[in-house]
Amino acid sequence: MTTTQRHIKGLGSALAVMLLAGCSSAPNESAAPKPPTVDQTAPTSQACDASAVQYAIGAPFDEANVATLEEQSGARQVRVLRPGTAATMDFRDDRLNIHLESNDMIEALRCG
Numbered sequence: 862m863t864t865t866q867r868h869i870k871g872l873g874s875a876l877a878v879m880l881l882a883g884c885s886s887a888p889n890e891s892a893a894p895k896p897p898t899v900d901q902t903a904p905t906s907q908a909c910d911a912s913a914v915q916y917a918i919g920a921p922f923d924e925a926n927v928a929t930l931e932e933q934s935g936a937r938q939v940r941v942l943r944p945g946t947a948a949t950m951d952f953r954d955d956r957l958n959i960h961l962e963s964n965d966m967i968e969a970l971r972c973g
Contacts (some may be wrong), residue, residue: 864960871938882909886964889970891944899921901927903957907935907937908935908955908972909935909936909937909954909955909956909972910920910934910935910972911934911957911970911971911972913933913934913935914930914933914957914970917930917946917970918967918968918969918970919966920966920967921965922938922941922959922965922967922968923968924930924967926939927939927959930957930959930970931957934957934970934972935969936955936956936957936962936972937955937956938953938955938956938957939956939957939959940956940957940958941961942958942959942960942961943963943965944961944962944963945960952973953973954972954973955972956971956973957970957972958970958971958972
């Protein structure tokens with residue numbers, strides 16, 4: 862390899878390093894959005910009251926009584942949980958959970 866070829870190869874390497882360095886940039890902290898604020902005075906969702914529907918424990922479950930239980934508990938959403946049913950672990954104070962036994966008898970009524 863001649864001296865000229867080594868110089869050209871060295872210049873090519875130096876050029877590649879400079880081009881790659883130009884691709885990186887320092888983080889621009891002024892471009893980051895501000896985190897959202899939480900309004901502590903905002904009204905929360907309507908919470909359900911499972912104590913209002915405890916009379917239904919032991920009763921047979923059918924789709925017709927879902928609307929009644931939802932209304933009487935003040936829930937905005939109802940979730941029916943049969944044995945072995947997978948369910949999310951998120952807590953929602955406006956949701957009524959209807960826990961059933963294997964024979965579709967209401968075992969428990971809980972909010973969450």
